[in-house]
Amino acid sequence: MRARLNAVRHHQLFFMGMHHRNGSAPAPRRRGGRRGAPRKPPPAPTWRPDTYWRQLPLSGQVPHDYGRLDPADIDLDSPWLAWAKYLAHRLAEARGWGRGIRFAVNRGLALVLTGHVEGDLIRHSEIFAPLRALDLRVGHVVTVLEEMGIFEDDSEPSFEGWLAERLEGLAPGIRSETERWTRVLRDGGPRSLPRREGTVWLSLNRVRPALLEWSNRYDHLREVTRDDVLTYVKTLHGRQRHDQLVALRSLFTWAKRNGLIFRTPTSRIKVGQYEYAVLQPLVPAQVDRSVAAATTPATRRVLALAAVHAARVAQIATLMLDDVDLGNQRLTTNGRVRPLDDLTLKLLLDWLEHRRNRWPNTANLHLLINNQTATKTSCASNHWISASMRGQDATLERLRVDRQLEEALAHGPDPLHLDEMFGLDEKTAMRYADSARALLEPAAERSASLLGKRTWPGLTVLKE
Incomplete structure (x- = not known):
């Protein structure tokens, strides 16, 4: 070898990507797979494995410890795993799971279904820590196991x-x-x-x-x-x-x-009628700062629903695609059909275009979705929807209140009109009407005072 290296007198240099030993150009890289590799075929249709007999589980059976399972011992030929992969493929096609999610789900299923027999139940407390340690999709794996009917949710509710x-x-x-x-x-x-x-x-x-x-x-x-x-x-x-x-x-x-006490110590203690403060409208600077903070199609859409249509955060989260009628330019919120103004319509079209480009295969029918809910069918959380306006003076709730107060100021303090417009209950509509009346009366008094002093040009007003 040393003699051959001493015989080398020169080296030929090449630009990267221009020289190949076989003299041919590299094969184009296929998206979602290895270079030149054919697309993996879908799993064959499989159903629940037939079991002619089964061993009944003993009382007090020791729970499975999936965290101590050696990857070399995973049973890839299990009929339960084949059925699970087929169901996972169907769910992935229906809900738009990407390649990364499919791969992680198949790995998780291979882990938890090794050694599975008829009659066993896979519990949340047994698989959560092992799957989370491997950075696998616990929620999606649970979805497949629930579809198979072999999952038991024994997790402690957050309420407890x-x-x-x-x-x-x-x-x-x-x-x-x-x-x-x-x-x-x-x-x-x-x-x-x-x-x-x-x-x-x-x-x-x-x-x-x-x-x-x-x-x-x-x-x-x-x-x-x-x-x-x-x-x-x-x-x-x-x-x-x-x-x-x-x-x-x-x-x-x-x-x-329920007979726990003999008499109520709160009796004859008057709670009293709570006096609500007069609602105050937002100033333009506060609204401008919130508009500037809405930098994405989703946040601009949320801002328009709260500021123009007075929609609550929970109502925005539960809006469905069927609630939007683009042909007739109508929007259904809280069971009420409302016309779409030009601004809301434009922002809605921008969001739908972004939604179609970002998640083309999603099966979620909610109007607003994100990376977490695009692969599910649930709605986005209220926390995510209101996060963009958090810390602003004009939050989504303040914008909703300001819109209803603006309606009361523009059309008069009429509770019936507010109920018809926004679907408010009796007490809430009267509160907005009272606030609008309190704001309009000083303005009327100032206007009458100015008219009496003849400070407006072009008007001739006789003082009594």
Whole structure:
């Protein structure tokens, strides 16, 4: 070898990509695969494996430990895996999963279905950590397993963790009674309907400060007296007093109805009518800053829905493609058909064009989607929709309120008109009407004063 190297006297240099040993140009690289490799055929149609007999699982069977499975021991010839890959392919075609998602799902299925037999259930607590450690798609793998009917969701709901945290620090008796009341609020009871989870959170958060204070000297709710409630509410003012007293009344009323206390300590304590402040319109500078912050087609579309059509964040999230009628230029929000103005129509067309180019194969029928929901059928989260306006003076909620207040100022403080226009309930429509009346009266007085002094040219007004 050394003699051959000493015999070399010169080297021929080539530009990169111009010289090949076989003298031919490189094969073009196919998108989504190796260079020159043919497209992988779809899996053959497969159905649930036939099992003529099966071993019944023993009581108290040891759970699977997928994290200790050696990749060399993965059974690629399992009939359960073949069926899972076929179902995964169908879901991928229906929901527009990309190549990366398909590959990750097939890897995850190969991991969790190795050694699977008829009658076994794959639990969320067993596969979450191993799949997450390998950076595989847990949610998409679970979707396929649910389609197969072999998945059991034993994960702890977020509500349970939140409830345990909020009840921390309470006396044992007060804790158990408050927990029962909170669960009745969420799940309903014989004489009560279930409440929304947000309402349950607010109710427990409002009674918690008082319960923490009473837990220092009491063990049960029946020990709390009316004087204790009066002493506590004296430290509160305004909306805080109103909200906490309403929540405490709900707690003690439930306790009295279920025989936990002898009498309600909140009785004959007037909550009072909360006086809402006059709603104020936004100034142009605040709106301009929010418009400047909307830099993407999705955020501009969201901004128009809130500022022009007074749509709530939750209503924007649940809008479907069928709610948009481009031919007749109409939009259906909250069950009401509204005409599309030129600005909203243009922003809607821009968003649909962006949506078609960015996610051409998505099967999600919601109007607004993102990278996470494009491969699913669920709606985008309220947090994602409102994220672009967070920190601005004119948030989406403020823009919605300003639009309804503007309607009341332009067409007069008429609650019936506001109800017909935006579908507001009676109290909310009257609040907007009262705010518009309070804003219009000083303006009318100033106008009359200016007219009386003849400060406007071209007008002849006689003073009485």
